[in-house]
Amino acid sequence: MAEYSILIxxxxxxxxxxxxxxxxxxxxxxGYRTYMYFDYPSLIRGGHNFxxxxxxERTIGAHRTEVDILLAFDxxxxxxxxxxxxxxTTVVYDASQVxxxxxxxxxxxxxVKEEKAPPITKNSAMLGALARVAGxxxxxxxxxxxxxxxxxxxxxxxxxxxxxxxxxxxxxTVEPLEGPELPVLTGNEVTGLGLVHGGLESYVAYPMxxxxxxxxxxxxxxxxxxxxxxxxxxxxxxxxxxxxxxxAGEKAAVGTAGGGFCLMTEALxxxxxxxxxxxxxxxxxxGPSTGMPxxxxxxxLHFVLNAGQGxxxxxxVAPGDLAETYSWSATALMLSWKYQVPSIVLxxxxxxxxxxxxxxxxxxxxxxxxPELWDGNGEYRRYTGTESGVSPLAFPGRKGAIVKASxxxxxxxxxxxxxxNETRELQEKMLRKGKSxxxxxxxxxxxxTYGTRxxxxxxxxxxxxxxxxxxxxxxxGAQVVQPLVLAPFPVRAWKEAMIGAGxxxxxxxxxxxQLARLLRxxxxxxxxxxxxxxxxxxxxxxxxxxxxxxxx
Numbered sequence: 001m002a003e004y005s006i007l008i009x010x011x012x013x014x015x016x017x018x019x020x021x022x023x024x025x026x027x028x029x030x031g032y033r034t035y036m037y038f039d040y041p042s043l044i045r046g047g048h049n050f051x052x053x054x055x056x057e058r059t060i061g062a063h064r065t066e067v068d069i070l071l072a073f074d075x076x077x078x079x080x081x082x083x084x085x086x087x088x089t090t091v092v093y094d095a096s097q098v099x100x101x102x103x104x105x106x107x108x109x110x111x112v113k114e115e116k117a118p119p120i121t122k123n124s125a126m127l128g129a130l131a132r133v134a135g136x137x138x139x140x141x142x143x144x145x146x147x148x149x150x151x152x153x154x155x156x157x158x159x160x161x162x163x164x165x166x167x168x169x170x171x172x173t174v175e176p177l178e179g180p181e182l183p184v185l186t187g188n189e190v191t192g193l194g195l196v197h198g199g200l201e202s203y204v205a206y207p208m209x210x211x212x213x214x215x216x217x218x219x220x221x222x223x224x225x226x227x228x229x230x231x232x233x234x235x236x237x238x239x240x241x242x243x244x245x246x247x248a249g250e251k252a253a254v255g256t257a258g259g260g261f262c263l264m265t266e267a268l269x270x271x272x273x274x275x276x277x278x279x280x281x282x283x284x285x286x287g288p289s290t291g292m293p294x295x296x297x298x299x300x301l302h303f304v305l306n307a308g309q310g311x312x313x314x315x316x317v318a319p320g321d322l323a324e325t326y327s328w329s330a331t332a333l334m335l336s337w338k339y340q341v342p343s344i345v346l347x348x349x350x351x352x353x354x355x356x357x358x359x360x361x362x363x364x365x366x367x368x369x370x371p372e373l374w375d376g377n378g379e380y381r382r383y384t385g386t387e388s389g390v391s392p393l394a395f396p397g398r399k400g401a402i403v404k405a406s407x408x409x410x411x412x413x414x415x416x417x418x419x420x421n422e423t424r425e426l427q428e429k430m431l432r433k434g435k436s437x438x439x440x441x442x443x444x445x446x447x448x449t450y451g452t453r454x455x456x457x458x459x460x461x462x463x464x465x466x467x468x469x470x471x472x473x474x475x476x477g478a479q480v481v482q483p484l485v486l487a488p489f490p491v492r493a494w495k496e497a498m499i500g501a502g503x504x505x506x507x508x509x510x511x512x513x514q515l516a517r518l519l520r521x522x523x524x525x526x527x528x529x530x531x532x533x534x535x536x537x538x539x540x541x542x543x544x545x546x547x548x549x550x551x552x
Contacts, residue, residue, distance in 0.1 A: 002032075002057050004174060005067040006130065007084060009050035009077030012043045016073075019123040020051030023130060024184045024355055026144050027055035030136070031177030034184055035467075036355040037063045037537065042209075042294045048076045057177060061321050061356060061467030065539045068172075069133060071126045072098055073108075090171050092129045094122065104129060104168040111163045117156035124149075124157040128164030135173030138165060185358045187351040187464075188213040190322045191281055194329030195253050198366070199337070202228040202252040204242045206235050209293050210349040211255040211283035235260035239267040239278065246276045247405055249395035253279040253333060258287055258300050265307045268342055272312030272430070274405040275383065275391065277336040277343075277371075281329070284348040286535045295535030296349035298463055298509040301518065304344050305487050311427070313434030315343040316487035320466030323362045324484060325351065331444070334369035339390055339437045346486070348509065350537045351464040364445065376400060381412040385425065389432030438488040446490035447497045451479035456502035457551050460526060462486070462515050465507050465538060472544040476551060483515070489522055498524065505530050505550040509537060 006023055010016050017038050024034040032055035041047040052063045067084045070077070072093040078101060085091070091103030098105065106129060108122040115121075124145065131141040141161060149157045192214045195203065205215040219229040232238050235256055242252040256264065261282050271278050282304055286297040304316055315335055319325040329345050336343035374380055374394040380401035384391045391412075394401035404414025409423045417423065450470050457478035461469040466482055473480045481497045483490065498504075504527025506516045511533040516526035530546050532538055538546075 002175065002177070004055045004069075004134070005064055006053045006069045006071065007050055007067040007077075007081060008053070008071040008073075008126065009048065009081065010073030011045065012040060012047050012049050013045040014049070014073055015120050015123050016040070016049040016051055019126065020053055021184060021355055022123070022127055022144060022148050023051075023053045024055075025148055026127065026131065026136065026140070027053070027174070028181055028184050028357060029140055029144055030174060031179040031181060032056060033059050033179075033182070033357045034355070035060045035063065035357075036184070037350070038353055038355075039536070040294050042292070048080060050077065050081070057179075059357070059359070059362075060471070061354075061464075062471060062537065062540050065541050069130060071130060072101065073122070073126075074098065075100065090133050092126065092133065092168060104133075106164060106167050111160055115156060115159045115163065117160050118153075121153075121157050121160040124161040125164030128161035129168045132165045132168045133171045135170045138162070141165065182357040182359055184355050185322065186213060186353055186355050187322060187325055187347055188353065189217045190325045190358060191329050191345065191347065191352070192218045194326040195279065195333055196225050196227060197326065198330030198333035199251045200227055200253055200333060201250045202230060202242070202245050203255070204230045204232065204238050204245070204252060205255040206232060206238050206260060208235070208255075208257045208260045209283070210285055210296075210352040211257060211281055211347070213353065214255045214281060235263040236267065239264040239280070242278050243267060243271055243274075243276050246278055247396070247403070251277075251333060251337060253281065255281040255283070257283045257285055257293075258303065259290065261300070261304065261307065266309075269308035269310060269312070270407045271342045272308060272310065272314070273407050275340040275430075276405060277340050279333045279336050279343045279345065281345045281347065283352045284346065286533075292535045294349070296464070296509060296537055297533065297535065298348055298465070298514065301346065301486065301514040304346055305518070312430050313339070313341050313437060314487055315339075315341055315437060315485075316346060317344070317485050318346040318463045319351070319484065320463050320482060321351075322356050322358045323364070326360075327364050327366050328484065331366040331369075334366065335437065335440075337371040338369045339433055340371070340393070341433065341437065346463070348464050350509075354464070374398070374401060382414045383410060383412045383426070383429070385412060385429055387432070388436040389429050389434070390436065434488060441485055441488065441490060442492065444485070446483065446485040447493040448482045448484065449479060449497050450482075452477065453479055454500055455479045456500075458498070458501040458504045458527070459507060459547065460504060460515065460519075461507040463509075465509060468538045468540050468543045469507055471540045472547055475544055476547055478547075478551070486518065489518065491522055494522070494524060503527065503551055505547055507538070507543065507547075509533065
């Protein structure tokens with residue numbers, strides 16, 4: 001199977017992420033499926049940034065340790081990645097910065113000076129060198145630059161790329177595939193598109209890694225998507241503004257990470273009590289507190305499952321790739337409105353900021369779900385008791401409707417009460433609503449399986465570790481079971497998926513086995529935990545080695 005891995009490294013501020021996306025675009029142009037992992041410290045300038053771009057004939061969503069080409073803008077980009085270099089690795093480096101390089105040295109300072117080009121165009125020289133080393137034609141290189149570089153900077157980038165192309169020699173040839181050229185998008189971008197597909201009208205956020213780019217992406221395209229994008233002064237304002245919009249009848253979503261979600265928890269309880277729908281995208285990163293804000297983790301599962309005071313239903317979903325992200329982001333927003341509950345889309349840095357080939361044809365189209373609206377007959381009572389627990393909605397300004405919202409215990413009309421029977425009825429109404437949501441979710445693909453069902457070995461995983469597990473399972477002859485919905489937990493679907501599971505390993509990006517803990521709470525045996533908690537996702541070969549120890 002044709003497959004290639006490229007690492008490009010340098011300092012913050014040198015455009016490593018943009019260069020990585022251009023490399024992904026180069027392989028995508030040739031029909032390959034691509035994945036890019038981006039690693040960077042929380043520095044505006046300096047430090048060591050790198051991106052690993054993997055291209056394959058098949059759909060992928062994880063990286064491998066070894067690389068075929070290393071593009072180094074500085075000495076650290078070689079020294080920090082010695083373990084990735086093997087006997088077939090080609091190294092291309094900036095001879096202006098690297099003093100101990102082996103391979104092709106490009107005098108990038110000289111090139112940009114002679115071409116009278118800005119320093120950032122050094123990335124195009126590296127892209128040109130990569131194309132030549134990989135036997136990719138100059139026409140394909142120029143086409144990718146035409147698509148990715150603004151018109152006012154195109155000419156200088158083309159000249160510098162040509163210098164890089166001519167400075168090296170061909171080492172191997174990347175043969176074009178017959179598959180279609182797919183767009184390369186990040187998880188954040190697809191989350192935004194999924195929310196819009198689900199009916200989003202307003203997106204509200206304060207920038208917080210790793211979900212900041214949802215805000216930037218939607219803001220840049222707000223007019224085309226016919227939505228409003230709002231940037232308040234802090235996360236408390238974010239969720240309160242979203243609740244205000246929803247109270248007025250506008251479908252709103254917010255984006256944040258653990259620290260911001262922490263500030264939102266009182267308003268989350270307000271949403272639960274007042275039955276105001278809101279969708280919250282939570283991008284996980286290491287903690288506690290600020291932790292490592294630009295790295296990845298799966299450490300907030302029980303936080304989002306239990307956040308807020310009191311008891312109220314919520315919907316929590318953890319997609320593992322772009323197709324799931326698109327479908328379930330839309331579904332989360334629609335179900336939030338249908339059942340008037342908070343919904344949480346739980347991602348992480350790996351998925352949120354990783355870039356993948358996006359095949360819209362692989363998306364399972366979510367069923368359309370609309371909220372139940374008041375029919376205008378009789379007296380409007382905001383919290384009317386119903387068999388499903390869901391009360392018909394009306395919004396301020398509707399003729400004949402007085403629309404109340406209360407954070408206190410309240411009666412059907414929304415008036416505060418501390419009377420025992422009314423308080424009990426209110427709580428039972430919310431529990432019925434949660435039960436109705438769970439019954440509907442039984443018709444959705446809440447648990448997915450991959451591989452041979454009777455393999456006798458099962459890998460359990462959630463979120464962005466999905467694709468590393470799928471590839472490792474293929475080598476080990478195991479099956480993969482992935483829960484997508486985590487609240488309300490799909491007990492029946494999980495029980496069916498685990499029939500004949502055999503030996504079980506539970507793979508997670510945390511130190512305490514949070515999914516394993518959730519499974520135990522529902523009386524399921526999670527098997528043996530395989531954990532990684534250094535802020536980085538599993539590489540496929542790394543995970544395979546760990547799993548061989550479990551299944552030995």
